[in-house]
Amino acid sequence: MDGVDLQVLAAARRWAGEGRRFALVTVARTWGSAPRPPGAWLALRDDGLVEGSVSGGCIEDDLIARMREGRLGARAPFTLVYGITRDEARRFGLPCGGTLELVVEPAPDPAALEALAARLARRELALRRIDLASGVVTVTAAARGDALHWDGERLTTVHGPQWRLLIVGAGQIARYLAQMAQALDYAVTVCEPREEYAAGWDVPGTRLLTTMPDDTLLAMGADARCAVVALTHDPRLDDMVLLEALKSPAFYVGAIGSRLNNARRRERLAQHFDFSAEELARLHGPVGLPIGSHTPPEIAVAIVAELTAVKNGVAVPGWEVAAAPASGPAACTAG
Template identity: 35%
Template sequence: MQHLDVQVIEQALTWSRQGETVWLCTVLATFGSSPRAPGSWMVVNSKGKHLGSLSGGCVEDDFVQRLAEGQFEQAASVIRYGDASDDRGSHIMLPCGGILEVLIERLPATPETREHLSTLKATLEGRQRLMRNVDITTGRHYFTDDATLGPRVIWPNEEGEPNVVKMRLAPARRLIIAGISPVSRVCASFAVTLGFEVIVCDPDETACQEFNVPGVEVKALLPSQYIAANGCHDTTAIVALTHDPRIDDLAMMEAVRTPAFYIGVMGSKRTSTERATRLVRSGGLSDAELERLHMPIGLAMGSKTPAEIALAVIADIVRVLHGKARDEL
């Protein structure tokens, strides 16, 4: 899940609490080239205000226009964009030449809707993993437990419920950056672009005030304190990028206590060996905990500049996120 998903559901919940009906649009399937992956969300209110996206803009504009014309009053419907043979998707053809299949749900401002959206928000914030089920014939939506891996959207559903769309929900991807450095800035910028929620922690208040990467939350405290106080879910990556052992080592000691899927720290092979010795001696880390640390961090790309190092770090995080071994690259 991307951090944008959290923002979409938060906005839907805000509008619902204000008494507004909202339309939640979900990309179900893509065929050929497509700018957005299955599971991507957009929410729209009756005034045409919207957050999130389904494409590069053409689909969003068409949907808002048709909504203003009084369409999509049913509880749920599925339309296709980019398919000339299907008039449900209007006349829109995607610039990329692909096809989008979109689920549209009309969610009235009721306590049941707000409870449903609140559960969605809690799931994206890391409290649980669920499967969201939507019956496209009735609009009924409900959750079931899910701890499995697989595609984010199951549609068509071949499990005896042909009219039910199943959508896996997991915490939004998060990156915690321990310490501010030139590499941190570029790394944060890359991660925001990839849809991560990005949190940068550094005890230097002046450095925090000067850190101005849009979309990044900055905390003026030791990263280890933030990690210990807030914990991390299993789609969190934690990276230490300062070369300052007072920051990096403490962050690693706390990081291994979390279910973070990626934990890495910057440094040469020699520095990494020395750090491992310190972490065992001072931090009491076990061999299994040391194995979780990516030291040196990132892909071996021959990186030299801060931007190249940040690219290697983010590329390695994405590799692990998608379950790719290094020898598969």
């Protein structure tokens, strides 16, 4: 789940605990261009207070009006469709004639919300199923590869714990990368055992640890929603975290350095630490997309862009072709 949906869940649980009436709205399906993807949440309280978003536009206003007028007062889940015609799409602020199909739960089950929150607190993937005919909501364990499914009668959504990023090194690039990653809803941990660097780390909202990088990653319990980026330029630190990260379920592992230095790193790992070709192929090094970045904020942008592409399963053609040369001023820019 991203930060917005986690906030929706927190608000829904809080309102349930206060005895407030509220509805939970989920984007079930979209056609054309839609502002929010299937699975996005919105919680709407009886007084019109909203947490989350399903469109970022007039649809929220219409839902608020329906709630205040008592048109969301039934107990059984039901569907709403917005943007069927081009005129209606424009009226509700949907671009390019987009259409949204929503599943509305007028009286969400508090026990199901607590069950979902408990699984997320244990960093488990969860499936949430809504049966419109019976109104029953169930929360069970999800498997990797499960996806949102909507057949018009049952909606199944996949919910996972917050995405995490471990940055090794507290230098300038790490400072920009941490802030950008937080804007993308990552929980950021910075590992910096070097006292002279750790002392100056002051990025709000991040967690600073001074343990050794391999121990830090092991203690975090890397999973498929965890990314690791090594930025110290010191193989005694960067290689230590790579030894654990490349054999972990982490979805992204990157290391700074020129193409030449990263080639040497791969040779070192293969010769001395029993890494397979498949495991070494997981290493993004030089780290980040080859966009000609030179400054710390530019390099951080390159890293965040590649991180996002991998997270979303997007292959960007020509990465290798566009990579900076092994010599010259760009050799260490995006990595």
